[in-house]
Amino acid sequence: MLLVAVAAASTLLHAGLRGASSPDGAAQQSQTAALVFAEFGPNVDSIYVVSVDRAKTRTLIHTVEHAPGWGLNPAVAVVAGLTAYTVLPPEAAPYRDSPAELWVLDVATANATRLARDADLLAAPVLSEDGRMLAYRRTDDSGTQAIVRVNLENRARRVLHSDATAFGVFPIGFERSGVVLFARLSPSGTDLLRVADGSTAELIFHASDEIARDWRVAPGGDSVAFLAPELFAERMVHRAQLASLDGSSVLAGPTPTDGGEQYAPAWRWDGALAIGASAAPLVVGAAEAVVLPAAPSGFDVPLGWSAAGDYLAVRHFDGARSQAAGRETLVVIGNGTRTTVDSVRELIFLGWTGA
Amino acid sequence: MHSLLRALPLALIVGVAFLLGTRAQLDVATACAFDPLRPDAYEADALRDRYLLALDGAATNQLFPGDSYFRLPQVEAGTRVNRVELTRLLPVEVLRAIGWVESSLTMASRSTRFDSIGPALVSFDCGHGVMQVTSGMTVPLGGGDQPSGDQVAVATSYPHNIARGAVILASKWNDAPQLRPIAGTDTGGDPAIIENWYYAVWAYNGFTGPGSKKSNHPLDPTLSWPRTGYVCDGTQSRTRYPYQELVWGCMANPAERENQQLWTAVPTTLPDFTNPQFYDAVRLNNFTFPYRDMDIPTPRPAHQTQAPSVSNVAALLLGSPRLSIDQSTVTIRTNGTPDQATARIRVTNTGTGLLSWSASSSDGFLVVAPPAGSAVGSGVPCTSGDCPAGEIEVTINPSLLPASRATATITIDSPTVTGSTTVLVQVFADFEVAAPGTSRAP
Numbered sequence: 045m046l047l048v049a050v051a052a053a054s055t056l057l058h059a060g061l062r063g064a065s066s067p068d069g070a071a072q073q074s075q076t077a078a079l080v081f082a083e084f085g086p087n088v089d090s091i092y093v094v095s096v097d098r099a100k101t102r103t104l105i106h107t108v109e110h111a112p113g114w115g116l117n118p119a120v121a122v123v124a125g126l127t128a129y130t131v132l133p134p135e136a137a138p139y140r141d142s143p144a145e146l147w148v149l150d151v152a153t154a155n156a157t158r159l160a161r162d163a164d165l166l167a168a169p170v171l172s173e174d175g176r177m178l179a180y181r182r183t184d185d186s187g188t189q190a191i192v193r194v195n196l197e198n199r200a201r202r203v204l205h206s207d208a209t210a211f212g213v214f215p216i217g218f219e220r221s222g223v224v225l226f227a228r229l230s231p232s233g234t235d236l237l238r239v240a241d242g243s244t245a246e247l248i249f250h251a252s253d254e255i256a257r258d259w260r261v262a263p264g265g266d267s268v269a270f271l272a273p274e275l276f277a278e279r280m281v282h283r284a285q286l287a288s289l290d291g292s293s294v295l296a297g298p299t300p301t302d303g304g305e306q307y308a309p310a311w312r313w314d315g316a317l318a319i320g321a322s323a324a325p326l327v328v329g330a331a332e333a334v335v336l337p338a339a340p341s342g343f344d345v346p347l348g349w350s351a352a353g354d355y356l357a358v359r360h361f362d363g364a365r366s367q368a369a370g371r372e373t374l375v376v377i378g379n380g381t382r383t384t385v386d387s388v389r390e391l392i393f394l395g396w397t398g399a
Numbered sequence: 400m401h402s403l404l405r406a407l408p409l410a411l412i413v414g415v416a417f418l419l420g421t422r423a424q425l426d427v428a429t430a431c432a433f434d435p436l437r438p439d440a441y442e443a444d445a446l447r448d449r450y451l452l453a454l455d456g457a458a459t460n461q462l463f464p465g466d467s468y469f470r471l472p473q474v475e476a477g478t479r480v481n482r483v484e485l486t487r488l489l490p491v492e493v494l495r496a497i498g499w500v501e502s503s504l505t506m507a508s509r510s511t512r513f514d515s516i517g518p519a520l521v522s523f524d525c526g527h528g529v530m531q532v533t534s535g536m537t538v539p540l541g542g543g544d545q546p547s548g549d550q551v552a553v554a555t556s557y558p559h560n561i562a563r564g565a566v567i568l569a570s571k572w573n574d575a576p577q578l579r580p581i582a583g584t585d586t587g588g589d590p591a592i593i594e595n596w597y598y599a600v601w602a603y604n605g606f607t608g609p610g611s612k613k614s615n616h617p618l619d620p621t622l623s624w625p626r627t628g629y630v631c632d633g634t635q636s637r638t639r640y641p642y643q644e645l646v647w648g649c650m651a652n653p654a655e656r657e658n659q660q661l662w663t664a665v666p667t668t669l670p671d672f673t674n675p676q677f678y679d680a681v682r683l684n685n686f687t688f689p690y691r692d693m694d695i696p697t698p699r700p701a702h703q704t705q706a707p708s709v710s711n712v713a714a715l716l717l718g719s720p721r722l723s724i725d726q727s728t729v730t731i732r733t734n735g736t737p738d739q740a741t742a743r744i745r746v747t748n749t750g751t752g753l754l755s756w757s758a759s760s761s762d763g764f765l766v767v768a769p770p771a772g773s774a775v776g777s778g779v780p781c782t783s784g785d786c787p788a789g790e791i792e793v794t795i796n797p798s799l800l801p802a803s804r805a806t807a808t809i810t811i812d813s814p815t816v817t818g819s820t821t822v823l824v825q826v827f828a829d830f831e832v833a834a835p836g837t838s839r840a841p
Contacts, residue, residue, distance in 0.1 A: 140612075
């Protein structure tokens with residue numbers, strides 16, 4: 045993978061912004077940002093909303109029963125007020141390969157709708173930017189995997205792509221046109237592909253000879269960020285990568301000042317990108333420099349920005365690096381402070397509502 | 400164990416299922432050994448003392464040393480060029496944690512109280528009991544399309560179930576290097592080092608690759624990364640961990656009941672996948688059968704197993720059960736009161752320890768439920784449920800009844816004691832036979 049300077053990455057970031065907008069942000073500027081998360085329970089996950097200005101008061105909006113020990117697996121963000129998740133229903137055998145249900149939840153109304161009962165638990169669903177479509181993965185008894193698109197207006201499901209791959213495929217997002225993006229693992233590495241209704245899948249680019257992960261499609265759907273492993277100072281570390289979805293460029297993200305690991309990227313509505321690093325996340329591509337407050341020790345893994353970009357949710361680890369990650373907490377960074385969401389249980393980030 | 404039940408063809412079938420793994424490659428549509436019924440099983444104490452003792456016994460091959468199906472195989476050691484068979488021992492620490500991950504160390508369904516008898520724990524893919532044994536439990540393997548004695552034992556007797564789980568784990572270890580990679584290339588593949596069981600534990604749940612529906616690949620992109628260690632206390636979802644990390648987490652963080660840790664913590668080390676020595680092994684292009692390029696050194700710091708110093712385990716847990724039933728003839732009347740339409744036979748263990756039994760009917764019109772179960776003898780706590788006896792409920796399927804008067808037999812057998820018992824069933828039924836194509840007037 046080509047190493048480039050921050051400036052080059054920023055160029056790509058801004059290129060990726062063409063046509064980007066902030067529908068949530070524009071519509072909800074008057075609302076306070078509120079974090080949406082699930083608290084894992086052995087048999088029931090509880091979904092809460094907590095406003096950033098009332099951090100100690102969380103509101104329970106929904107509960108999700110599941111097979112013992114197996115919590116819900118959510119989409120990467122709340123989109124247009126919706127979150128989606130796969131989950132093993134309570135009566136399912138508590139194994140990762142049991143057929144999972146696919147649900148979509150309207151955060152404002154707490155109205156939950158089951159969309160499918162043949163989903164793969166481990167492959168998180170993805171929502172389109174307008175919240176009208178969703179894509180998920182299912183695997184049949186022969187091991188063939190399918191990328192399935194769901195029209196959320198009529199719940200119609202359509203298989204867009206079937207793959208008898210040696211390893212697996214994963215939906216990672218939508219382009220603005222509604223075309224589904226997915227990653228495919230093979231012995232030669234990770235490829236990014238797109239598939240439109242009625243078409244065969246098209247290779248966009250070869251992302252890595254290794255396992256690329258944590259794919260995040262930019263606002264506007266023109267570019268994508270992800271992590272790919274590389275050898276650095278005799279260690280295998282993940283580095284953020286940026287790519288345009290026209291396939292014209294795949295670029296390494298900013299070189300970390302300490303040469304260390306990078307963690308999941310998170311796009312802000314304006315095309316700025318937070319990249320996890322030792323101490324606080326780096327924010328690149330912003331019109332103005334952004335310096336986020338760091339914890340005394342450990343590192344942050346970005347999860348998602350609030351709609352207006354004032355707050356960033358992260359998974360904070362108090363260990364030194366990925367292999368010794370230590371204890372994990374859910375933290376909101378904003379207004380120059382860090383606020384930990386208290387819980388003795390695992391917290392599962394779902395996204396943001398409001399501004 | 401009934402050697403007659405292990406005819407060669409059946410052994411071949413079992414062997415094939417065994418090679419397929421505990422859960423791997425199972426057709427979920429395949430019937431389980433007891434389908435559509437479910438056997439009963441004894442659920443021991445809440446502190447799992449009996450299960451933990453059985454785990455100690457299984458890890459040291461003290462439970463069934465003379466039984467080829469339940470005996471621990473010799474565990475191999477060495478690298479690819481100098482593999483040799485060693486002793487019949489495996490790390491009990493690993494076995495305990497697997498038992499916890501699989502079933503929270505329970506033999507019966509969650510509705511069954513401790514110290515009692517209730518429906519056995521059976522998963523949708525035929526995983527049975529404490530160790531969720533799947534291999535050999537997917538179809539009836541006995542004569543007359545009935546479960547075999549081994550299947551009855553695995554489903555109803557926790558010592559047998561745990562011993563069988565240990566056999567499967569040992570076989571996963573012994574699959575290296577022909578079918579699986581070796582962990583511990585720098586320590587002679589020493590099975591006494593717990594960290595060297597990384598691949599065997601992965602394989603216990605299915606040696607599945609990245610991207611698969613049931614992936615246990617540590618770098619799978621569907622699993623969150625980085626991830627804090629699994630702490631085995633019910634506060635974390637299993638969704639983001641590969642199986643082997645659940646087991647590692649439970650070794651390091653023993654489960655607690657009644658403010659007691661159920662076993663001693665062992666802070667075992669996972670492979671460091673930021674170290675190219677380990678990372679290279681699990682690269683995508685190496686995940687190809689028979690996985691020759693996936694060998695790894697021992698993750699450090701390494702931990703030696705502490706072999707349990709137990710003795711007399713088999714006598715203590717198995718005792719000397721004796722099969723007894725409360726009647727030799729029963730009558731079913733479908734033309735009498737409702738309670739006369741069902742006959743009940745109590746199976747009692749007049750000896751000690753744990754008795755496994757199975758019941759089969761000579762004719763299809765007799766319905767026997769449960770098809771197998773447990774009965775506990777003196778010295779085994781059993782304070783609730785149907786304890787200490789097992790109860791068989793006998794009803795008829797009228798559509799298969801040959802005449803309004805019929806007789807048949809039920810044979811009650813045990814895989815753990817010799818001899819069987821037969822109960823004569825007399826049926827008196829009144830039923831109308833309608834002519835085809837006619838219907839009763841309203």
